Amino acid sequence: MxxxxxxxxxxxxxxxxxxxxxxxxxxxxxxxxxxxxxxxxxxxxxxxxxxxxxxxxxxxxxxxxxxxxxxxxxxxxxxxxxxxxxxxxxxxxxxxxxxxxxxxxxxxxxxxxxxxxxxxxxxxxxxxxxxxxxxxxxxxxxxxxxxxxxxxxxxxxxxxxxxxxxxxxxxxxxxxxxxxxxxxxxxxxxxxxRAPETKRLAPCARCGGPWLTECRDLHLIGDEPYIECQNPECQTLYRPDEYRRHVKDLVATTRLKHREDSR
Structure with a gap:
Protein backbone atom coordinates (compact mmCIF):
# COMPACT_ATOMS: atom_id res chain seq x y z
CA MET A 1 0.00 0.00 0.00
CA ARG A 194 -37.30 3.00 7.14
CA ALA A 195 -39.33 5.91 5.92
CA PRO A 196 -38.02 9.00 7.72
CA GLU A 197 -40.35 10.74 10.10
CA THR A 198 -41.92 13.69 8.37
CA LYS A 199 -41.14 16.90 10.21
CA ARG A 200 -42.01 20.43 9.34
CA LEU A 201 -38.70 22.28 9.47
CA ALA A 202 -38.04 26.00 9.53
CA PRO A 203 -36.88 27.79 6.36
CA CYS A 204 -33.15 27.91 5.70
CA ALA A 205 -31.44 30.84 7.42
CA ARG A 206 -29.09 31.35 4.48
CA CYS A 207 -31.30 31.06 1.35
CA GLY A 208 -34.76 31.30 2.94
CA GLY A 209 -36.04 28.26 1.07
CA PRO A 210 -38.21 25.45 2.48
CA TRP A 211 -35.65 22.74 1.66
CA LEU A 212 -34.31 21.81 5.09
CA THR A 213 -34.30 18.10 5.93
CA GLU A 214 -32.70 15.75 8.42
CA CYS A 215 -29.51 14.33 6.94
CA ARG A 216 -29.04 10.90 8.54
CA ASP A 217 -26.29 9.88 6.11
CA LEU A 218 -23.85 12.03 8.05
CA HIS A 219 -22.41 11.23 11.46
CA LEU A 220 -24.95 12.05 14.16
CA ILE A 221 -24.19 14.29 17.09
CA GLY A 222 -25.35 12.14 19.96
CA ASP A 223 -28.59 10.72 18.56
CA GLU A 224 -29.45 13.85 16.59
CA PRO A 225 -28.88 14.28 12.84
CA TYR A 226 -27.49 17.27 11.03
CA ILE A 227 -30.03 19.47 9.26
CA GLU A 228 -29.21 20.01 5.59
CA CYS A 229 -30.51 22.45 3.00
CA GLN A 230 -31.42 20.55 -0.17
CA ASN A 231 -31.19 23.70 -2.32
CA PRO A 232 -28.24 22.79 -4.65
CA GLU A 233 -27.10 26.42 -4.62
CA CYS A 234 -27.01 26.55 -0.82
CA GLN A 235 -26.42 23.12 0.83
CA THR A 236 -25.95 24.69 4.26
CA LEU A 237 -25.46 22.21 7.10
CA TYR A 238 -26.70 22.93 10.61
CA ARG A 239 -25.62 21.17 13.75
CA PRO A 240 -28.64 20.29 15.94
CA ASP A 241 -27.84 23.11 18.36
CA GLU A 242 -27.44 25.60 15.49
CA TYR A 243 -30.82 24.61 14.07
CA ARG A 244 -32.52 24.94 17.48
CA ARG A 245 -30.98 28.39 17.89
CA HIS A 246 -32.19 29.35 14.39
CA VAL A 247 -35.75 28.22 15.27
CA LYS A 248 -35.61 30.10 18.58
CA ASP A 249 -34.56 33.29 16.77
CA LEU A 250 -37.37 32.84 14.22
CA VAL A 251 -39.95 32.38 16.96
CA ALA A 252 -38.70 35.49 18.80
CA THR A 253 -38.80 37.56 15.59
CA THR A 254 -42.32 36.32 14.77
CA ARG A 255 -43.59 37.16 18.26
CA LEU A 256 -42.05 40.62 18.12
CA LYS A 257 -43.64 41.29 14.74
CA HIS A 258 -46.99 40.03 16.03
CA ARG A 259 -46.86 42.39 19.02
CA GLU A 260 -45.95 45.34 16.79
CA ASP A 261 -48.79 44.53 14.37
CA SER A 262 -51.24 44.31 17.29
CA ARG A 263 -50.56 47.86 18.49
Whole structure:
Protein backbone atom coordinates (compact mmCIF):
# COMPACT_ATOMS: atom_id res chain seq x y z
CA MET A 1 0.00 0.00 0.00
CA UNK A 2 1.46 3.40 -0.88
CA UNK A 3 2.50 5.62 2.03
CA UNK A 4 1.45 9.25 2.15
CA UNK A 5 0.84 12.06 4.57
CA UNK A 6 -2.46 11.85 6.49
CA UNK A 7 -5.36 13.30 4.51
CA UNK A 8 -9.08 13.65 5.25
CA UNK A 9 -11.07 10.48 4.53
CA UNK A 10 -12.81 10.65 1.16
CA UNK A 11 -15.90 8.86 2.50
CA UNK A 12 -19.29 10.10 3.74
CA UNK A 13 -17.94 10.45 7.29
CA UNK A 14 -16.46 13.78 6.15
CA UNK A 15 -19.38 15.07 4.06
CA UNK A 16 -20.36 17.58 6.74
CA UNK A 17 -16.74 18.69 7.17
CA UNK A 18 -16.18 19.08 3.41
CA UNK A 19 -19.29 21.21 2.97
CA UNK A 20 -18.40 23.30 6.00
CA UNK A 21 -14.89 23.79 4.58
CA UNK A 22 -16.36 24.81 1.22
CA UNK A 23 -18.61 27.31 2.98
CA UNK A 24 -15.65 28.63 5.00
CA UNK A 25 -13.64 29.14 1.81
CA UNK A 26 -16.57 30.81 0.03
CA UNK A 27 -17.94 32.97 2.83
CA UNK A 28 -15.31 32.98 5.59
CA UNK A 29 -17.73 31.27 8.01
CA UNK A 30 -15.77 29.28 10.61
CA UNK A 31 -16.96 25.89 11.84
CA UNK A 32 -16.03 23.32 14.47
CA UNK A 33 -16.98 20.12 12.61
CA UNK A 34 -14.19 17.60 13.24
CA UNK A 35 -12.38 15.88 10.39
CA UNK A 36 -11.88 12.10 10.10
CA UNK A 37 -8.49 11.10 8.70
CA UNK A 38 -8.04 8.46 6.02
CA UNK A 39 -5.72 5.47 6.40
CA UNK A 40 -4.52 6.63 3.93
CA UNK A 41 -7.58 7.35 1.71
CA UNK A 42 -10.64 5.96 3.55
CA UNK A 43 -10.95 5.50 7.30
CA UNK A 44 -11.50 2.11 8.94
CA UNK A 45 -15.21 2.84 9.53
CA UNK A 46 -15.79 3.51 5.81
CA UNK A 47 -13.98 0.30 4.88
CA UNK A 48 -16.07 -1.68 7.38
CA UNK A 49 -19.29 -0.05 6.16
CA UNK A 50 -18.51 -0.97 2.54
CA UNK A 51 -17.80 -4.55 3.60
CA UNK A 52 -21.15 -4.70 5.41
CA UNK A 53 -22.96 -3.37 2.33
CA UNK A 54 -21.27 -5.97 0.12
CA UNK A 55 -22.14 -8.81 2.48
CA UNK A 56 -25.79 -7.70 2.46
CA UNK A 57 -26.17 -7.36 -1.32
CA UNK A 58 -26.72 -11.03 -2.31
CA UNK A 59 -29.63 -11.32 0.14
CA UNK A 60 -31.10 -8.00 -0.99
CA UNK A 61 -30.93 -9.05 -4.64
CA UNK A 62 -32.65 -12.34 -3.76
CA UNK A 63 -35.47 -10.25 -2.31
CA UNK A 64 -35.54 -8.03 -5.41
CA UNK A 65 -35.91 -11.14 -7.56
CA UNK A 66 -39.01 -12.13 -5.56
CA UNK A 67 -40.66 -8.82 -6.47
CA UNK A 68 -41.82 -10.27 -9.80
CA UNK A 69 -43.85 -12.83 -7.84
CA UNK A 70 -45.11 -10.48 -5.13
CA UNK A 71 -46.01 -7.48 -7.28
CA UNK A 72 -44.79 -5.04 -9.91
CA UNK A 73 -43.54 -1.66 -8.73
CA UNK A 74 -43.05 -0.14 -12.16
CA UNK A 75 -39.98 0.80 -14.15
CA UNK A 76 -39.37 4.33 -12.76
CA UNK A 77 -38.94 2.94 -9.22
CA UNK A 78 -36.38 0.39 -10.35
CA UNK A 79 -34.28 2.44 -12.74
CA UNK A 80 -31.53 4.27 -10.89
CA UNK A 81 -30.84 6.74 -13.65
CA UNK A 82 -33.57 6.48 -16.30
CA UNK A 83 -36.61 8.59 -17.01
CA UNK A 84 -40.18 7.27 -16.85
CA UNK A 85 -41.69 6.23 -20.17
CA UNK A 86 -45.19 5.60 -21.50
CA UNK A 87 -44.35 1.98 -22.33
CA UNK A 88 -46.36 -0.54 -20.30
CA UNK A 89 -43.90 -2.60 -18.22
CA UNK A 90 -43.99 -6.37 -18.43
CA UNK A 91 -44.29 -8.35 -15.16
CA UNK A 92 -41.04 -8.33 -13.25
CA UNK A 93 -39.40 -5.72 -15.47
CA UNK A 94 -38.56 -3.36 -12.63
CA UNK A 95 -36.84 -6.10 -10.63
CA UNK A 96 -35.02 -7.38 -13.72
CA UNK A 97 -33.63 -3.95 -14.60
CA UNK A 98 -32.36 -3.35 -11.08
CA UNK A 99 -30.74 -6.79 -10.79
CA UNK A 100 -29.06 -6.38 -14.19
CA UNK A 101 -27.75 -2.96 -13.18
CA UNK A 102 -26.29 -4.07 -9.84
CA UNK A 103 -25.05 -7.52 -10.92
CA UNK A 104 -23.31 -5.99 -13.93
CA UNK A 105 -21.70 -3.30 -11.79
CA UNK A 106 -20.49 -5.84 -9.24
CA UNK A 107 -19.02 -8.04 -11.99
CA UNK A 108 -17.22 -5.13 -13.68
CA UNK A 109 -15.71 -3.97 -10.38
CA UNK A 110 -14.69 -7.53 -9.52
CA UNK A 111 -13.01 -7.83 -12.93
CA UNK A 112 -11.03 -4.67 -12.15
CA UNK A 113 -9.90 -6.21 -8.85
CA UNK A 114 -8.79 -9.40 -10.58
CA UNK A 115 -6.91 -7.49 -13.28
CA UNK A 116 -5.23 -4.78 -11.19
CA UNK A 117 -4.94 -6.38 -7.77
CA UNK A 118 -4.62 -10.11 -8.47
CA UNK A 119 -3.15 -9.70 -12.00
CA UNK A 120 -5.53 -12.29 -13.42
CA UNK A 121 -7.57 -11.97 -16.59
CA UNK A 122 -10.91 -13.78 -16.38
CA UNK A 123 -14.18 -13.35 -18.30
CA UNK A 124 -16.78 -11.05 -16.80
CA UNK A 125 -19.09 -14.04 -16.35
CA UNK A 126 -18.02 -17.69 -16.52
CA UNK A 127 -20.00 -19.69 -19.11
CA UNK A 128 -22.84 -21.69 -17.57
CA UNK A 129 -22.74 -20.03 -14.13
CA UNK A 130 -26.14 -19.21 -12.64
CA UNK A 131 -26.92 -15.59 -11.86
CA UNK A 132 -27.15 -15.99 -8.07
CA UNK A 133 -23.76 -17.74 -7.98
CA UNK A 134 -22.29 -15.13 -10.32
CA UNK A 135 -23.41 -12.37 -7.96
CA UNK A 136 -21.99 -14.21 -4.95
CA UNK A 137 -18.66 -14.75 -6.71
CA UNK A 138 -18.42 -11.05 -7.55
CA UNK A 139 -19.33 -10.04 -4.00
CA UNK A 140 -16.83 -12.53 -2.56
CA UNK A 141 -14.05 -11.10 -4.73
CA UNK A 142 -14.88 -7.54 -3.68
CA UNK A 143 -15.39 -8.37 0.01
CA UNK A 144 -11.96 -9.97 0.33
CA UNK A 145 -10.34 -7.04 -1.50
CA UNK A 146 -12.34 -4.28 0.18
CA UNK A 147 -9.29 -2.64 1.76
CA UNK A 148 -7.54 -2.50 -1.64
CA UNK A 149 -10.74 -1.15 -3.21
CA UNK A 150 -10.92 1.77 -0.81
CA UNK A 151 -7.22 2.50 -0.49
CA UNK A 152 -5.54 1.63 -3.82
CA UNK A 153 -8.20 1.42 -6.54
CA UNK A 154 -7.47 4.06 -9.25
CA UNK A 155 -10.77 5.83 -8.47
CA UNK A 156 -10.59 5.56 -4.67
CA UNK A 157 -9.85 9.28 -4.40
CA UNK A 158 -12.84 10.35 -6.51
CA UNK A 159 -15.57 12.27 -4.70
CA UNK A 160 -18.45 10.15 -3.40
CA UNK A 161 -20.98 12.82 -4.28
CA UNK A 162 -22.61 12.52 -7.73
CA UNK A 163 -22.24 15.21 -10.37
CA UNK A 164 -25.55 16.95 -11.01
CA UNK A 165 -26.05 18.09 -14.58
CA UNK A 166 -29.04 19.74 -16.23
CA UNK A 167 -31.44 16.79 -16.24
CA UNK A 168 -29.25 13.91 -15.09
CA UNK A 169 -27.07 12.65 -12.27
CA UNK A 170 -23.65 11.11 -12.95
CA UNK A 171 -22.80 8.77 -10.09
CA UNK A 172 -19.29 8.58 -8.68
CA UNK A 173 -16.86 5.95 -9.94
CA UNK A 174 -15.41 5.57 -6.45
CA UNK A 175 -15.89 1.86 -5.53
CA UNK A 176 -17.15 2.71 -2.04
CA UNK A 177 -19.69 5.17 -3.48
CA UNK A 178 -20.81 2.63 -6.08
CA UNK A 179 -21.35 -0.10 -3.48
CA UNK A 180 -23.31 2.33 -1.29
CA UNK A 181 -25.40 3.38 -4.32
CA UNK A 182 -26.24 -0.25 -5.19
CA UNK A 183 -27.06 -1.08 -1.58
CA UNK A 184 -29.32 1.96 -1.24
CA UNK A 185 -31.15 1.17 -4.50
CA UNK A 186 -31.77 -2.46 -3.48
CA UNK A 187 -32.77 -1.48 0.05
CA UNK A 188 -35.31 1.06 -1.16
CA UNK A 189 -36.70 -1.32 -3.78
CA UNK A 190 -37.32 -4.03 -1.20
CA UNK A 191 -38.81 -1.47 1.21
CA UNK A 192 -36.30 -2.45 3.88
CA UNK A 193 -35.39 1.19 4.44
CA ARG A 194 -37.30 3.00 7.14
CA ALA A 195 -39.33 5.91 5.92
CA PRO A 196 -38.02 9.00 7.72
CA GLU A 197 -40.35 10.74 10.10
CA THR A 198 -41.92 13.69 8.37
CA LYS A 199 -41.14 16.90 10.21
CA ARG A 200 -42.01 20.43 9.34
CA LEU A 201 -38.70 22.28 9.47
CA ALA A 202 -38.04 26.00 9.53
CA PRO A 203 -36.88 27.79 6.36
CA CYS A 204 -33.15 27.91 5.70
CA ALA A 205 -31.44 30.84 7.42
CA ARG A 206 -29.09 31.35 4.48
CA CYS A 207 -31.30 31.06 1.35
CA GLY A 208 -34.76 31.30 2.94
CA GLY A 209 -36.04 28.26 1.07
CA PRO A 210 -38.21 25.45 2.48
CA TRP A 211 -35.65 22.74 1.66
CA LEU A 212 -34.31 21.81 5.09
CA THR A 213 -34.30 18.10 5.93
CA GLU A 214 -32.70 15.75 8.42
CA CYS A 215 -29.51 14.33 6.94
CA ARG A 216 -29.04 10.90 8.54
CA ASP A 217 -26.29 9.88 6.11
CA LEU A 218 -23.85 12.03 8.05
CA HIS A 219 -22.41 11.23 11.46
CA LEU A 220 -24.95 12.05 14.16
CA ILE A 221 -24.19 14.29 17.09
CA GLY A 222 -25.35 12.14 19.96
CA ASP A 223 -28.59 10.72 18.56
CA GLU A 224 -29.45 13.85 16.59
CA PRO A 225 -28.88 14.28 12.84
CA TYR A 226 -27.49 17.27 11.03
CA ILE A 227 -30.03 19.47 9.26
CA GLU A 228 -29.21 20.01 5.59
CA CYS A 229 -30.51 22.45 3.00
CA GLN A 230 -31.42 20.55 -0.17
CA ASN A 231 -31.19 23.70 -2.32
CA PRO A 232 -28.24 22.79 -4.65
CA GLU A 233 -27.10 26.42 -4.62
CA CYS A 234 -27.01 26.55 -0.82
CA GLN A 235 -26.42 23.12 0.83
CA THR A 236 -25.95 24.69 4.26
CA LEU A 237 -25.46 22.21 7.10
CA TYR A 238 -26.70 22.93 10.61
CA ARG A 239 -25.62 21.17 13.75
CA PRO A 240 -28.64 20.29 15.94
CA ASP A 241 -27.84 23.11 18.36
CA GLU A 242 -27.44 25.60 15.49
CA TYR A 243 -30.82 24.61 14.07
CA ARG A 244 -32.52 24.94 17.48
CA ARG A 245 -30.98 28.39 17.89
CA HIS A 246 -32.19 29.35 14.39
CA VAL A 247 -35.75 28.22 15.27
CA LYS A 248 -35.61 30.10 18.58
CA ASP A 249 -34.56 33.29 16.77
CA LEU A 250 -37.37 32.84 14.22
CA VAL A 251 -39.95 32.38 16.96
CA ALA A 252 -38.70 35.49 18.80
CA THR A 253 -38.80 37.56 15.59
CA THR A 254 -42.32 36.32 14.77
CA ARG A 255 -43.59 37.16 18.26
CA LEU A 256 -42.05 40.62 18.12
CA LYS A 257 -43.64 41.29 14.74
CA HIS A 258 -46.99 40.03 16.03
CA ARG A 259 -46.86 42.39 19.02
CA GLU A 260 -45.95 45.34 16.79
CA ASP A 261 -48.79 44.53 14.37
CA SER A 262 -51.24 44.31 17.29
CA ARG A 263 -50.56 47.86 18.49
Missing amino acids: PTSAPAPCHGPCNTAWRRAEHRRTATGTDHDIPVTWGTPIHCADCVDRTGDYLADLPHLLDLVALEALDGQRGVPSASTHGAPTDTTPWPGQAARLLIDHIAGGLAETAATVRALHHHRDQPLRRPGIREAEWIRESVNTLFHAVDWLLQEHPLATESHEPLRRAHSVVHSGNPAAQVAHWHTAATRFTRRD
